[in-house]
Amino acid sequence: MPDAASPPTHLSLFLVFCRIGLTSFGGGISGWLLREFVQQRRWLSEEEFLNGLALSQAFPGVNVSNMAIWIGYRLLGTWGALLSLLGIIVPAAFLIVGLAAVFSLLQRYPLTHVALTGAAAAAIGLSLNMAVLTIRRVPRRAGPVAVMVLAFVAVGILRWPLPWVVLGLGTASVAMAYRRLGRRS
Template sequence: MTASSPHTSPRPTLLGLFLIFSRIGLTSFGGGLSGWLLREFVQDRGWISEEDFLNGLAISQALPGINVKNMAIWIGHRLFGWRGAALAVAGVLVPPAFVIVVLGSVVGALILHPLTQVLIAGAAAAATGLSLSMGVVTARRVRRQGLPLLLMAATFLAIGILRLPLVWVVLIGGSLSVFCEYVAIRRGAR
């Protein structure tokens, strides 16, 4: 079947909607979910037009909260009203929450085992290494000029040494950085 051919999928059902969102919730990590939702509901099943999907995606991204949850509400409501919205959200949240509780119980039971400690220490080391790698890459991209280096050093000092609240450091440092860059651009230095 080509992308432009008509869809012959069966009509949507509440159970089908719940199962699709359950599968997405159980097998998804990180971003890219909007692409998966597009494929499931627009391309493979033809339950929603591409234009409607993109409108719903724009609304979901503009609203507060998690985009996939917002999309579940929108798609569920679009297909079945409030019952569809409730089942879609339940599908995307409840099965993964159940798995997390079960995994948490298993990890809790095994936490004192020496191998578990080694695995957790290894995961922590890998996460630290990834963060350090990102920091090095970012530091290499900083222009070798006084003000950007000063802002970078001040951010490190504020968060790493003084332990100031991250929110305030980002708000103040980010605003100062944007303002300084704006002034430099207006002067024609960039």
């Protein structure tokens, strides 16, 4: 793990997740988490973060919640996981209820829809940034590149159901990695 200016405390971790939960709209949160925990605070290395991201996307449930739990647990154990999850969910839930009430009053104004479109564009940009970073980190071997291309074609072009693609390609990817590790030892 890279040198951090100061290790996280339970309160600082909770507050970081509160801020992220309250200021993240419409996706792209992985990019925000990367920037916060790897680039700015240096509490995690890029490799640790990407490993956690892969795990959080492989497990059932909401990726953001899974990632908050993983980061919290990695940094401060069980209490860190609980505080991270509460930090990213609870304040945002109150904000969403408040925004829904406000949006119901403002939905007839075109500027409201323009603002939501802008927030969606920013989220897409953060997601694209995360995708580019992840692609740069994929080992330049035929197996991982083939899995990446097949996943794109299967889901993006052929529109195959995501669970079956993940099950099939995930199993193939794990088998390839296991075989490669077996050759090393």
